[in-house]
Amino acid sequence: MKQDPAYPFHGNLDGPGQVTIRLANTKDPVLKPWAAAQMLASNEEAISGKRQVPFTAQGRCYPGGVPGQLL
Numbered sequence: 001m002k003q004d005p006a007y008p009f010h011g012n013l014d015g016p017g018q019v020t021i022r023l024a025n026t027k028d029p030v031l032k033p034w035a036a037a038q039m040l041a042s043n044e045e046a047i048s049g050k051r052q053v054p055f056t057a058q059g060r061c062y063p064g065g066v067p068g069q070l071l
Contacts, residue, residue, distance in 0.1 A: 001024045003024075005025065
């Protein structure tokens, strides 16, 4: 999933400036309508501050880390 062009990502390694969160591009044609709606809701929660991280590591097929990896 690519970054939403309306909210460019700025990470720790990108030099000085405010670090931003990653928001998915919900207009990607690969997404089914129900998946785009779920991702849009998650993006809106992250933008409003209700959720700090829009997606978990497990949601991107990355290892979850310790102790979650052991569960």
